[in-house]
Amino acid sequence: MGNSVYLRLRNRHYVRFNEQITLSNIAQIIAPESYETRIKNLVVYQVTEEDQHLIVIDLMRIINIIKKEFPELEVRGLGKPEIIVEILTSSMTKKPNIYAVVFVWILLFIGSGLAILNFHHDVSMVEVHRRIYYLITGVEKAKPLILQIPYSIGIGIGMILFFNHVFKKKINEEPSPLEVEMFLYQQNLDQYVVLNENKENRKRQ
CATH class of the missing domain: 2.60.480.10 (eubacterium ventriosum atcc domain)
Incomplete structure (x- = not known):
């Protein structure tokens, strides 16, 4: 060397x-x-x-x-x-305010729930379920719960698999789409800081 x-x-x-x-x-x-x-x-x-x-x-x-x-x-x-x-x-470094965390959690929970309900209303999901039930059984039913209940449970399971988290525990080692987006955002933010903050450093030197 x-x-x-x-x-x-x-x-x-x-x-x-x-x-x-x-x-x-x-x-x-x-x-x-x-x-x-x-x-x-x-x-x-x-x-x-x-x-x-x-x-x-x-x-x-x-x-x-x-x-x-x-x-x-x-x-x-x-x-x-x-x-x-x-x-x-x-x-x-201080611990987050528990009241603020609970407030944000409730806000996001209600917001995401309303987004799902509005989506289902826009695509007429109830009519789709009724039509699928009629095609399979030949019987018209206003509330085909045999389809709606598994579908609702499947949405929750799908979100867990999509975000790859059950509370703080990861299902596997693969990063979730949210983690990838946060990583890309941090990279872009760091690149911006490097290009702009470095100019300020040079002025002081």
Whole structure:
């Protein structure tokens, strides 16, 4: 390996105000044994009260810091060129308000129930069930419960399978569609932060 240092930035790092961010906090490092400890302890950023909620640390900034301390080393970056550091505040770490959680749960429950009822009304689901029952049995019935009850139970089971969760327990290791959408949203949000917050960082440097 000689005098080469290899860096791979982590996905995300969390800190509090007035903390120092060292290189070992935000990156995986492979370096010559005689340099490794000193490189890992290098301070790459000092979080202050003036910082916003998110900080973007660029790989070039890190390479510049290492080269100033150890000009004889060759630094090579692997992976993505930035890391987002999120500052934790007291409002983010406190427990959620149980009344707010119950209120939101009831609101979503009623809203989703009304959405299903309106959908069934729009497509005339009752008439469909009556027609299916008549085609199978040859008897007209106003309330074919033998179809409606299993159908209603099936909606609940289908939602559980779709979201891949029973309360906090996952049915299998595959991500649910909601988790995939949240992951894609977080990726897009991080990309936006990298493109915009990095400009602010450069102005201060």
